[in-house]
Amino acid sequence: MSEVGKMVRHLEAVLIPLKREINIHQHMEYAHTVINSNSLINRDQQWRWKIHNAFAGSKVLTVHGWCEEPAVQLDNDKKLYLKPTCIGTKSEALYSFKNVTSKVLCYDWHWQHADSEFIEVCSKSGRVLANELQCNRIVFSPTVVGKKTFLLNLFIWPAECPRTKDITICYEIKVVGYGTIGELAVDPVYTNFGEVIVGCTALKDILLYNPKNCDIHFKLLLKQTMDGIDLPFEKCTAIQLSDQELVMAAKSKQILTVVVVPPAHGTFQFTISYKLILNEDAIQDPSALEYKHLCHLLMTGVYPLVTITDIQGRQSARGIRKRRLWNSFSIDCFNSYLHSDPSYRELNYSAEHQKTTDKFPKFDTEAVVDFDFAAAAIGSPSSDFTIKFQNDGIIPAEWDFLFPDDLTMELEPWADTGPANEEEFCLQKILEENIFTVNPKKSVVLPGESTDVTLSYNHTHLGTYRLPVLFKMKHGREILVSK
Numbered sequence: 421m422s423e424v425g426k427m428v429r430h431l432e433a434v435l436i437p438l439k440r441e442i443n444i445h446q447h448m449e450y451a452h453t454v455i456n457s458n459s460l461i462n463r464d465q466q467w468r469w470k471i472h473n474a475f476a477g478s479k480v481l482t483v484h485g486w487c488e489e490p491a492v493q494l495d496n497d498k499k500l501y502l503k504p505t506c507i508g509t510k511s512e513a514l515y516s517f518k519n520v521t522s523k524v525l526c527y528d529w530h531w532q533h534a535d536s537e538f539i540e541v542c543s544k545s546g547r548v549l550a551n552e553l554q555c556n557r558i559v560f561s562p563t564v565v566g567k568k569t570f571l572l573n574l575f576i577w578p579a580e581c582p583r584t585k586d587i588t589i590c591y592e593i594k595v596v597g598y599g600t601i602g603e604l605a606v607d608p609v610y611t612n613f614g615e616v617i618v619g620c621t622a623l624k625d626i627l628l629y630n631p632k633n634c635d636i637h638f639k640l641l642l643k644q645t646m647d648g649i650d651l652p653f654e655k656c657t658a659i660q661l662s663d664q665e666l667v668m669a670a671k672s673k674q675i676l677t678v679v680v681v682p683p684a685h686g687t688f689q690f691t692i693s694y695k696l697i698l699n700e701d702a703i704q705d706p707s708a709l710e711y712k713h714l715c716h717l718l719m720t721g722v723y724p725l726v727t728i729t730d731i732q733g734r735q736s737a738r739g740i741r742k743r744r745l746w747n748s749f750s751i752d753c754f755n756s757y758l759h760s761d762p763s764y765r766e767l768n769y770s771a772e773h774q775k776t777t778d779k780f781p782k783f784d785t786e787a788v789v790d791f792d793f794a795a796a797a798i799g800s801p802s803s804d805f806t807i808k809f810q811n812d813g814i815i816p817a818e819w820d821f822l823f824p825d826d827l828t829m830e831l832e833p834w835a836d837t838g839p840a841n842e843e844e845f846c847l848q849k850i851l852e853e854n855i856f857t858v859n860p861k862k863s864v865v866l867p868g869e870s871t872d873v874t875l876s877y878n879h880t881h882l883g884t885y886r887l888p889v890l891f892k893m894k895h896g897r898e899i900l901v902s903k
Contacts, residue, residue: 488521488522488523489521489589490521490523490525490576490577490578490587490588490589491520491521491576491589492517492518492519492520492525492527492548492574492576492591493517493518493520494517494574494591494593495515495516495517496515498591498592498593498594499593499594499595499596500513500515500558500593500594500595500596501595501596502558502560502595502596502597502598503633503634503670504598504599504600504632504633504634504670505560505561505562505597505598505599505600505634505635506562506599506600506601506602506632506634506635506636506696506698507562507563507564507565507599507600507601507698507702507703507705507708508563508696508698508699508700508702508703508708509561509602509635509637509698509699510559510560510561511559511560511597511635512557512558512559512560513557513558513560514555514556514557514558515555515556515558515593516553516554516555516556517548517553517554517574517591518551518552518553518554519548519549519550519551519552519554520551521550522550522551523550523578523579523580524547524548524549524550524578524579524580525547525548525576525577525578525579526545526546526547526548526576526577526578526579526583527545527546527547527548527554527574527575527576528544528545528574528575529541529544529545529556529572529573529574529575530572530573530575531570531571531572531573532570532571535570537561537563537702538560538561538562538563538568538570538597539558539559539560539561539570539572539595539597540558540559540561541556541557541558541559541572542556542557542559543556547579548576558572558595560595560597561699561702562597562598562599562600563599563702563703563704564599564704564705565599565600565601566598566599567596567597567598568596568597568598568599569594569595569596569597570594570595570596570597571592571593571594571595572592572593572594572595573590573591573592573593574590574591574592574593575588575589575590576588576589576591577589600632600633600634601632601705601708602630602632602634602635602636602638602696603630603631603632603636604628604629604630604636604638604668604694604712604714605628605629605630605631606626606627606628606629606676606692606714606715607626607627607629608626608715609715609716610715610716610717610718611624611626611678611715611716611717611718612717612718612719613680613717613718613719613720614719614720615720615722615814615815616680616681616682616719616720616721616722617682617721617722617723617724617815617895618682618683618684618685618721618722618723618761618762618767618895619681619682619683619767619768619895620681620682620895621679621680621681622679622680622681622719623677623678623679623680624677624678625675625676625677625678626675626676626677626678626715627673627674627675627676628666628668628673628674628675628676629668629672629673629674630668630669630670630671630672630673631671632670632671633670633671634670635667635668635669635670636667636668636696637665637666637667637696637697638665638666638668638694638695638696638697639664639665639666639694639695639697640661640663640664640665640666640692640693640694640714641692641693641694641695641711642659642661642690642691642692643690643691643692643693644658644659644688644689644690645688645689645690645691646658646684646686646687646688646689647686647687658680658681658682658683658688658690658719658721659678659679659680659681659688659690659717660678660679660680660681661676661677661678661679661692662676662677662678662679663676665697678717680717680719682719682720682721682722683721684721684761685721685722685723685761686720686721687718687719687720687721688718688719688720688721689716689717689718689719690716690717690718690719691713691714691715691716691717692714692715692716692717693711693712693713693714694711694712694714695709695710695711695712696708696709722813722814722815723761723762723813723895723896724811724813724815724816724817724818724819724893724894724895724896725758725759725811725812725813725814725817726758726809726810726811726812726813726817726819726865726893726896727755727758727759727809727810727812728751728754728755728758728807728808728809728810729808729809729810729870730807730808731745731746731749731751731805731806731807731808732745732805732806733745733803733804733805734804734805734806735801735802735803735804736794736796736800736801736802736803736804736879737793737794737803737804737805740794745805748791748792748793748794749789749791749792749805749807750789750790750791753789754789754899757787757789757897757899758893758896758897758899760897762893762895762896762897762898763786766896766897766898767895783888783890783900785890785898785899785900787897787898787899787900788899788900788902789899789900789901789902790901790902791875791901791902793805793875793877796879797879798879798880798881798882799879799880800879801879802876802877802878802879803876803877803879804874804875804876805874805875805876806872806873806874807872807873807874807875808870808871808872809863809865809870809871809872809873810865810869810870811865811866811867811868811869811870813867814867815867816864816865816866816867817864817865817893817894817896818862818863818864818865818893818894819862819863819891819892819893819894819896820861820862820891820892820894821858821861821862821873821889821890821891821901822861822889822890822891822892823851823861823887823889824851824887824888824889825851827890849881850885850887851887853878853880853881854878855877855878855880855881855885855887856875856876856877856878856885856887856889857875857876857878858873858874858875858876858889859873859874859876860873886902887902888900888901888902889901889902
């Protein structure tokens, strides 16, 4: 190789990289005037080098350079349609764009200051790697009813360069939202639970549905009236709802279970209202914050209602006049107890469910009556008394005559408390000898019907005998009958 050839190669090694940097820098300035469909711009340039200014020793050097223009691919043709949103609430949607270059880009969202009350972008600015898909949350917060249109500007520029006007590209995205007022409906609007026994539960399902095309967040308010007297919310113990704060999607339905437990005898009316949970500071219409009537419920708390309407004596008691029998068995007092409301203890701590380990139970019952079976000679036929019970209520009546041994627990021999005293021995004798009997001990009478109960005293032993028997009306009174 000649001396000139060696010098040319040396110059190529030194000058070509320098020239490539120069051409690329020139091209970067040129890139703002040349638009290419794939954001790539190519440029070739030839230089002729002369050695000692001699044309014969000159050599042509070709320098090739390229660069990319910042570019992204926008989703949905630069448009975003937000779902209808209840005023005072927020809805979100995702909008994405893709970096279609091989360089890291920076981005920044901008919109009009007047729209900041309604629209927000998260995250507002950041970086997008080469060929990365970036998703941003668009938050819409309407305050008035109607359609709103926003223009969002997306600015991008190369991350390796400071942001300047010459190298920043702007895209415009159209965002459309609609503000509306939520609403809640119910089916049925009127529900009657009918007659419910005091202390018992009844439940019904109510269908809630959202007729609007926006999601709603709401809470329910209960109002209770008992026989025309309004009760505050904290005393609405007669009704329970499966949910009191709900979120329902647009055009959706949901079952609301209503459970009622009448705490007393009487007529109960309930109204259920709803209130939308909104951002009160952002609401311009005060009516949107008010409670709105939803449905009406009715329930009647009842007790079993039984009345003794007649009493007759048979066998040894055949000749006793009815007036005397009426007084001897305290029928008026017994009926007054049957027609009165049971106490809380009688409903929740019934003696029939609290058996004792004592040989004979001790009764703690407020209602007590005496049944006088009169007297007769030993060996006489039994004194039988037939009492007619009439169900005057609107629900079936069920009762039991509970003898002392029906309320005691049978103990193992090792747990026996010892021999019985004189009173316990006497009661045990009455039960074993069947001196007093009741037939039937258990009865169920439908509304409007009646049944007879026969009480007998066998004159087989000398002396006066007393046996405490508990008359227990299911869901009603406890009356201690002392025979």
